[in-house]
Amino acid sequence: MSTIAVRAAQLKSGLVLPYAEAGYPEGAPVVFVHGLADSxxxxxxxxRQLPGALHGYAPTQRGHGDAERPEEGYGPEDFAGDLVEFLDAVGIRRAVLVGASSGGVAARLVAGSHPDRVAGLVLAGVPATLADKPGATALGESIQNLADPVPRAFVEELLDGLTARPLARGLLATLAEENLKVPARVWRETMRGLLETDLAATLRGILVPTLVLWGDADSLLPRADQQLILDTIPGATLVVYEGAGHVLYWEEPERLVQDVTAFAAAVLPARPDGGAPGGAGAPPRPRRDGPSV
Structure with a gap:
């Protein structure tokens, strides 16, 4: 089982983002990108499951968890910009990006605009578009009515509908507490940004290897939505998690790690990026060390 170290990275913009780091220092760099209200x-x-072949990073996005909360800048392009600056801050020249749920929008924006920084893209339960989903519109309307403090009942109901199988109560409690750290204005602005962006257009121009992971019990994303990703990104491949819901990485973490490990080995077989943290030619790593968990 991998040890998780919690650190903080200062971006070029001055924004400080906490992030978790795990795996083997010389492993292939994999950056996990979370979605709305998560950390x-x-x-x-x-x-916890990362093998020695991977070096994992999971930043908390602006406004979320314990990250700093600027007054503005919660559209997909803002999160994508932070992600590129995060790669610079921790010294990653080229990585596999794993976008989860709406976090996949920022990840694919980076893949499309900075292909030199992205060896491969993994989209896990990521929507192709929200324009054709009444449920997303209804959720957006509910979120626009949120006020601080965000009601626990709202968060718990939202989390309850994301999986097809029961989760450990301790994990659910932790996730709920992280969601409750997010101010109502960040919920509103982040969701508004997703709904007002032409998400289908963000799929165009992606030429890096792409792996699409989808649970066939996902109540939010139908198969046709994922097919749009496959039809738009050249060479993208789909792996179906039978019986898994929207947040398949909570339901089948071991399998997802195995799939990401195999994908990373294919796109970064010999670390040709030269981007090992602290390696020759890598950008400096300004960060603040924190505890291990």
Whole structure:
């Protein structure tokens, strides 16, 4: 089982983001990108399972968890910009990006705009578009009515509908507490950004190897939605997790780690990026050390 170290990275913009780091220092760099209201904790089950072949990073996005909360900047392009600056801050020249749920939007924006920084893209339960999903519109309307403090009942009901199988109560409690750290304005602005962005357009121009992971019991994303990703990104491949819901990385963390490990080995077989943290030619790693968990 991998040890998780919690650190903080200062971006070029001055924003400080906490992040979790796990795995082997010389392993292939894999950056996990969370979605709306989550934090690095959403990947805790995955980070615990990382093998020596991987070096995992999971930043908490602006406004979420214990990250700093600027007054503005919660659209997909803002999160994508932070992600590129995060790669610079921790010294990653080229990585596999694993975008989870709405976090996959920022990840694919980076893959499309900075292909030199992305060896491969993994989209785990990521929507192709929200324009054709009444449920997303209804959720957006509910979120627009949120006020601080965000009601626990709202968060718990939302989390309860994301999986097809029961989760450990301790994990659910931790995830709920992380969601409750997010101010109502960040919920509102982040969701508004997702709904007002042409998400289908963000799939165009991606030329890096792409792996699509989808649970066939996902109540939010139908198969046709994922097919749009496959039809738009050249060479993208789909792996179906039978019986898994939207947040398949909570339900089957071991399998997802295995799939990501095999994918990383294929796209970064000999670390040709030269981007090992602290390696020759790598950017400096300004960070603040924190505890291990």
């Amino acid at each position: 690095w904790w959403t990947f805790e089950p995955l980070l």
